[in-house]
Amino acid sequence: MQTALVRSSPSGRTDLCDEIQNAQRAMLRHLVPEMARQGLTAHQFWPLYYLGRGGETFPSQLARRLGVTAPACTTVVDQLVADGFVLRGPAADDRRRVVLTITPKGRRALEKVWHPIEGRIRSAVADLPSDEVAVAARLLRTIADRLRSDAATGSTEAAR
Numbered sequence: 001m002q003t004a005l006v007r008s009s010p011s012g013r014t015d016l017c018d019e020i021q022n023a024q025r026a027m028l029r030h031l032v033p034e035m036a037r038q039g040l041t042a043h044q045f046w047p048l049y050y051l052g053r054g055g056e057t058f059p060s061q062l063a064r065r066l067g068v069t070a071p072a073c074t075t076v077v078d079q080l081v082a083d084g085f086v087l088r089g090p091a092a093d094d095r096r097r098v099v100l101t102i103t104p105k106g107r108r109a110l111e112k113v114w115h116p117i118e119g120r121i122r123s124a125v126a127d128l129p130s131d132e133v134a135v136a137a138r139l140l141r142t143i144a145d146r147l148r149s150d151a152a153t154g155s156t157e158a159a160r
Contacts, residue, residue, distance in 0.1 A: 020143070030117045038109040039083065043076050045113060048085055051102040052110040058091075058099060067148055085109060 028042075035045050050065050051057055057065075063073035077100060080086035085106035091097040102110070125133050 020140075027117055027121075030120065031113060034113045034116065038112055040085075040109060040113065044080055044083075044085070045110075047073070047076055048080060048102060048106055048110050049114060051086060051100055052107060052114075056091075056099045056101050058097065062100060080106070 031045070032042070035042065040048065046066060047062055050062060054065075059073055059077060060070060062077070063070045066073060068076075077086060077088065081088050085103055087101045087103055088098055089101065091099045125136075
């Protein structure tokens with residue numbers, strides 16, 4: 001019987017899972033210390049990241065993007081607002097709706113945390129053929145989309 005720790009499989013899927021996990025750990029080794037220096041936890045960083053990339057966002061959109069419940073998202077947003085990283089305000093087209101916006105302080109923290117790892121990633125792939133980078137990006141996007149879809153539907157069954 002094969003386990004998740006076995007590195008080889010006929011299709012290479014186990015190796016892929018291992019390498020995704022290795023890449024994630026390598027990124028976190030760089031991100032976590034800088035998050036701490038900026039006064040951010042991982043739970044606070046990712047909402048800030050999405051707000052920094054997407055501009056004004058409704059809380060429900062942010063919760064969906066993060067794959068968390070609305071109450072969980074509200075708790076983190078409350079912390080970010082209290083720390084001055086995010087503003088919560090009325091939507092321009094409907095003042096009854098709330099929008100979230102990253103503040104200049106939030107943007108500075110995001111840049112200090114994200115830009116170094118983004119630069120390292122760009123440097124790591126700089127000499128790879130662009131068609132291979134495009135395939136890797138599509139593969140990772142598909143995996144992320146499917147994992148988000150599973151989270152949204154509550155699916156916990158592993159694909160075989």
